[in-house]
Amino acid sequence: MTPDWFGMSLLHTVSGGLVWWAWILLGLDLVVKIIAVGYVPSQRKPSSAMAWLLAIFLLPFIGIALFMLIGSPYINRRRHKIQNSANEMLRTISRDEPDVPEGYTLTPELRSLVSLNRQLTAMPATTGTVVAVHSDYEGSITRMAEAVDTAQDYVNVQIYITAWDDTTDVFFRSLERAVERGVTVRYMFDHVGSWKYPGYRTLGKRLDEIGVKWLVMLPLQPWRWRFRRPDLRNHRKLLVIDGHTGFMGSQNMIDSSYLMKGNIREGRHWIDNMAEVTGPVVALLNSVFAVDWFTECGEELPLLTPSESTEWLSSRPDMLQIIPSGPGFTTEPNLRLFTSIVHHAKKSLVLVSPYFIPDESLLEAITTAAYRGVKVELFVSEKADQPLIEHAQSSYYAELLRAGVRIRRFPYPAVLHSKFMIADHEVVCTGSSNMDMRSFGLNYEITLMSAEGSLLEKMTALAGEYREACTELTSEEWDTRARSRRYIDNVARLTSALQ
Template structure:
């Protein structure tokens, strides 16, 4: 017995424990995970000391929200399905769209509704002006939900409008993501202003273990929603913060963000508002029944069909990924994608490259520079496969970070919202996507795409294959880390 406790005996014992840990991980880690994610986690566990790797896995390995939150999501889904029964009776001449509509309805409970209008806003400061004006015009209530909501010189009028709405006697409710807020410049100043304004506000997915509020810390609510009176809604990619995000590094590099938001009117507003109501109920326990029953009448002019598709770890499947892939495989002529963070999983990469190899015009707009180094390099690791398949890649010129998130299929369908085309948005973030069916809306997006094309340079395979070797190695390493989720 004494001999076993010698140094060689301890080394042997540790080696045995190490082997057992690795064996258990080989069995447990791949369970119910996509192969590339499981492989990335196993590599992390095997290359790091196993105790550190296992600790990270226990902290970050589950993408499921706490049981109570999942139950609230299921409860609100049932409520939405019951209250919107029959609403999805929309007539259109494209039967190929019906399975996608049914898929979205099954996954996210929201119906396809007709009688909507949409107006795009692609200028950062003008979008803030438009949202502020909409708040000032509200007469009943205001619902604002943003991943980042920060008080600064640029956004001060937005906060003034919220306070003025309270003084007019409106119910004003605000949601902001906790961790994203903490990382934003002026977080405490922002909270002080919300308290002073008298708005009802709450943090989304708070990481406050001492208060009993805990889930995987990198599960975030990434949605951007503004709803006024149940008649008007804004959604898209833009946060409520200065276009530099007020960070010293961004200011030093001259970086600023370019986004795209859309203002909807018509029955689709009720669907967007339902997402706010869901998140408000999840965070506060208060179900806004009166606001939930506000459904605008369909508009009578030439209008659009639209369907809200919520996604995130509160759902069983990856709703946005399933929607995106379904539409990619239905394309006949053209696919144009804009995503600031493009890190597809294997299924999406196959869908995009298959389309390009089939002769479909596939184009991708991304930024020439990146604000998140790991994601930026992981994204670059896909360029060779895309270019070889025939995808045209447009690099939006620095110092602008192209942050818009939308894609168009042929001349009939578009999807716009808060979701990136990356594995974080598919699995870890709560997102909003709106599928819009209507040529007029796609035509408007075509103008935006051409504006982006005029401000971009096209990346060619010959140029890409001569890039710096060290950079290529960094790209491939980052690709592995991107799958750890």
């Protein structure tokens, strides 16, 4: 009797039962996994690489198909080239602008933040007057419409989600009146971000009828040979009027219910804020619009330096800096800014984000700050508007609470959609960027940073209003959640790393 060395007879039995095509599939599976191990981690964070490798190893052909569709962290070469060219142009025209405007004295830590932002985005710090921070949803839209009514030359609008509904009609009518006065009105909205909302099919036609020049951002139109990674978004929200007045923040141009029947039935509504600014900072805000406009249609708009726009300033304006970010930047400017601010915090740190799914560096910075004795507060919604995000976000709560972070939840049915950060009552940043991996790597975002001044005061007051409205999540309460909930949270956390 022939001995069975190491179970070889069993192997022969099994292999003998496999047909030729099964061997081919096994071979392809092995080849795919070997290639993936050496290719997927390239220029990718370890957590993202491990998540993709896990998907490919468990579901080889589905995983590799998904990776080919949405696995590339970069945009196409054309968009990347345009962003690089724009950065070089901004550096050239602003080379005589100092990092920090004359007359402002910053601590070494704050000066390093300004230098970091300029190095990554080519945008120097400048001055501007913060007229107001609008936190009333419909009031904000009305105020933007009133500002448009003062336009004499041009109006540039760039808002991620746009719908012409009963709430936003006042704004679009102001655009119509502006066109009738001979004002050039340009409007951009995100293609995928807007298409699921009521009225999208007729939106372009209605804009044509009132004479607005409009474009969709990041169009997903393969039938026109316009290919890109399908989950990229231009998430910016900004408005520029004649180069002297600007708005930017978290609010989309749509009813606060987002026109969804379920939201209307449950009374769900979004809470946002928009900063209204005047002065030189608006020139940089307009530069962000100009780059995106050129990217989508090839039309060049003039880029002005802050020193060329000194009107509409108060006697003591704020020091302000615009920080654009997105797939066109390979250095993740918003993530580096947020992480640096957290590291610099010594006494207090306020974080407000509707979607809080940090990468390892930001999470470690936040928990380390709490362990250092910094009073850290995280403001989120009691219930997020997207279930997967709700679960992914929840998976971080235990370690945050363990570190001493106070988690404050805005009561349902409201969705706290504002996004800002305040550290030590010295520096504040606000804008369109969430503190999640999508905003850091896949979304085009815009952030406004200020050291001291009226923006800091206004955002601190707004944080106080949120604090009064929120309830605090305790460790004792969180520990009672069901095991099934913990499991789903952890699975969602893993999928959030697929970038």
